[in-house]
Amino acid sequence: MTIKLPEEIKRAGGSLLRGLVAEATPGMAKGFLLEFFKKERIDVKKVSGWVEDNVSLWGMFPEESQAALRRFAEQGVDISWLTFEWLIDSIKKDYSALASLFIGWPKAANYLKRQVEIMKREILK
Numbered sequence: 154m155t156i157k158l159p160e161e162i163k164r165a166g167g168s169l170l171r172g173l174v175a176e177a178t179p180g181m182a183k184g185f186l187l188e189f190f191k192k193e194r195i196d197v198k199k200v201s202g203w204v205e206d207n208v209s210l211w212g213m214f215p216e217e218s219q220a221a222l223r224r225f226a227e228q229g230v231d232i233s234w235l236t237f238e239w240l241i242d243s244i245k246k247d248y249s250a251l252a253s254l255f256i257g258w259p260k261a262a263n264y265l266k267r268q269v270e271i272m273k274r275e276i277l278k
Contacts, residue, residue, distance in 0.1 A: 179234045183243040185218045190248060197250050204261045210268040211275045219275070226276045235273055237266045 189195070193213075202208070211219070226232055237255075245252040255261045 179239065182222065182235070185214065185221075186240070186243055187247055189214060189218070190244070190251075195248070195251070197254055200251055200254060200261070204258070204264045207264065209271065211272045222276045223278065232273060232276055235269060235276075237262070237269055240265060240269060 193199075203210070222232075241252050241255060255265050
């Protein structure tokens with residue numbers, strides 16, 4: 154048996170789902186980031202090299218993580234939460250030395266701010 158729902162209920166359900174996805178996206182992105190740092194054994198020496206060589210952070214994320222973030226954006230999920238401050242807040246507990254590096258070294262701070270803007274552009278492609 155198939156139950157037909159009124160369009161208003163379908164729209165409300167879709168809005169609720171989009172809202173839930175929007176709420177979960179920053180946490181999922183934080184998970185991607187921390188898992189990447191852990192898997193790749195990211196440390197101050199590596200990050201210092203990235204800063205000096207202007208390495209693309211977006212290019213280092215696995216394709217499935219990139220695709221997931223793009224899918225969320227395609228569904229209309231706002232990515233304004235993706236900021237320098239959000240990244241610092243996301244890593245400061247597990248990677249306090251890296252957070253200190255980005256906060257205390259102006260070149261690293263500028264690098265990370267540029268990388269955040271690049272990531273936003275890539276997500277919205």
